[in-house]
Amino acid sequence: MGTEYDxxxxxxxxxxxxxxxxxxxxxDILSGKYKEQEELREVAxxxxxxxxxxxxxxxxxxxxxxxxxxxxxxxxxxxxxxTPKDVRDIYMMRSLLEGLCAxxxxxxxxxxxxxxxxxxxxxxxFHAQKGHYEQLAELDNRFHEIMYESCNSKMLEHTxxxxxxxxxxxxxxxxxxxQRGKASNHEHKLIMEAIKExxxxxxxxxxxxxxxxxxxxxxxxxFENTIEDHEKKL
Amino acid sequence: MGTEYDxxxxxxxxxxxxxxxxxxxxxDILSGKYKEQEELREVAxxxxxxxxxxxxxxxxxxxxxxxxxxxxxxxxxxxxxxTPKDVRDIYMMRSLLEGLCAxxxxxxxxxxxxxxxxxxxxxxxFHAQKGHYEQLAELDNRFHEIMYESCNSKMLEHTxxxxxxxxxxxxxxxxxxxQRGKASNHEHKLIMEAIKExxxxxxxxxxxxxxxxxxxxxxxxxFENTIEDHEKKL
DNA sequence: ATGCGTATAATTGTATACAATTATACGAAA
DNA sequence: TTTCGTATAATTGTATACAATTATACGCAT
Numbered sequence: 001m002g003t004e005y006d007x008x009x010x011x012x013x014x015x016x017x018x019x020x021x022x023x024x025x026x027x028d029i030l031s032g033k034y035k036e037q038e039e040l041r042e043v044a045x046x047x048x049x050x051x052x053x054x055x056x057x058x059x060x061x062x063x064x065x066x067x068x069x070x071x072x073x074x075x076x077x078x079x080x081x082x083t084p085k086d087v088r089d090i091y092m093m094r095s096l097l098e099g100l101c102a103x104x105x106x107x108x109x110x111x112x113x114x115x116x117x118x119x120x121x122x123x124x125x126f127h128a129q130k131g132h133y134e135q136l137a138e139l140d141n142r143f144h145e146i147m148y149e150s151c152n153s154k155m156l157e158h159t160x161x162x163x164x165x166x167x168x169x170x171x172x173x174x175x176x177x178x179q180r181g182k183a184s185n186h187e188h189k190l191i192m193e194a195i196k197e198x199x200x201x202x203x204x205x206x207x208x209x210x211x212x213x214x215x216x217x218x219x220x221x222x223f224e225n226t227i228e229d230h231e232k233k234l
Numbered sequence: 235m236g237t238e239y240d241x242x243x244x245x246x247x248x249x250x251x252x253x254x255x256x257x258x259x260x261x262d263i264l265s266g267k268y269k270e271q272e273e274l275r276e277v278a279x280x281x282x283x284x285x286x287x288x289x290x291x292x293x294x295x296x297x298x299x300x301x302x303x304x305x306x307x308x309x310x311x312x313x314x315x316x317t318p319k320d321v322r323d324i325y326m327m328r329s330l331l332e333g334l335c336a337x338x339x340x341x342x343x344x345x346x347x348x349x350x351x352x353x354x355x356x357x358x359x360f361h362a363q364k365g366h367y368e369q370l371a372e373l374d375n376r377f378h379e380i381m382y383e384s385c386n387s388k389m390l391e392h393t394x395x396x397x398x399x400x401x402x403x404x405x406x407x408x409x410x411x412x413q414r415g416k417a418s419n420h421e422h423k424l425i426m427e428a429i430k431e432x433x434x435x436x437x438x439x440x441x442x443x444x445x446x447x448x449x450x451x452x453x454x455x456x457f458e459n460t461i462e463d464h465e466k467k468l
Numbered sequence: 469a470t471g472c473g474t475a476t477a478a479t480t481g482t483a484t485a486c487a488a489t490t491a492t493a494c495g496a497a498a
Numbered sequence: 499t500t501t502c503g504t505a506t507a508a509t510t511g512t513a514t515a516c517a518a519t520t521a522t523a524c525g526c527a528t
Contacts, residue, residue, distance in 0.1 A: 065299045089389040096330040155323040
């Protein structure tokens, strides 16, 4: 009953100019192409990408709401950027919310999603052994996506997806360590098992720790030099 | 040192057409003027508000990112709405994040903000006794705002402000109970004292409970009939 | 030289025109 | 009657034109 359309929700439609501008700008900001406080001019961006101001402006409004730029009315759009401290904060927030997500997923996950999760674990172990980084990263993303989709909360799903997207660039480099890859897989497996056993508290606690570990690993592999400069500000 | 511009960050600039359209639509969606799945047409909205499609479109893009509408490319904008379950989920998420915010505020709050917070408590007690609902609601908002501003985390501040805004409409009715008002004040006071004593864990736990209580009170005063219909879906 | 005021340029805000896509109506064939 | 295809209308996507605001340059008075 109830015909369900599995409309694949694109983060931003790839086939509209606005969507492409949005994605491009977000990527450029997160990758550091545009420095903090740099002013983004509509015509300049438009010319660079070969589009008019209209889609650029719409993309700007979205970027503002994502917190990546600040728009001062009648003045301009300024890059907010993402600092190492922002990344830290997001991981702390994610730690709590991914925990909640794991808890709710335990209570609401469907048969199909549960199976997909198990499959994800086994595939990950395979690719980890083979050293297939790209597939591993993809499966890692997918694992979290499955959790988001299974928690039965539009709001939480939306929030976590945002955060996930936000730190994706930074995380890419991180998972490219085979050790962390394997450790991460193991943690995923424990979470999956807790969900399967319907032990919500355990799943929550594990997901919690999983995020902390991911962050800890990150600052132990090339991220600490940048974060330490900012730690002093804390 | 370091001239600090106290640029008051408006949620969305009131003086641009786009900002007004955005605020109006958000209010109308949250208040239930537009039903779920209802299609919003750019020209219709524009004519109703006396503006062209341009500001309407930009507002749409923002509403989409806030999750209030879903835009299907080349097709239309459909109201997502906010269900009682969404409200519940947000309160659960807020419970965790307000806790984290209280913890960080304990570690980072400035002298000035600490004093403003104390002042806020005393003023609230006064207005609670007098039965001044509007001032009480305003002070309640401000208390949380002070916390957000004091946690020293742009990301967390941004996220919590979003959530806060999201449930504002619903919450209005809620605080208009003098009992809850006083109870809420007392909880604020305990949080404030914990922050002042630099007991971060205590502050976190109190802020945590404060949110749960606020939600519990809400569903016990006129919200439960609507939520219960949705509880069955859980 | 410095500060101020005005004119000019640059930039953003909004409206409108046009293009592309999607929905609808209607008629012909089965 | 139903189904399909096509023409038409409606709606969104994009570009451009114009208005309003802000930044800049330059001359003048001090």
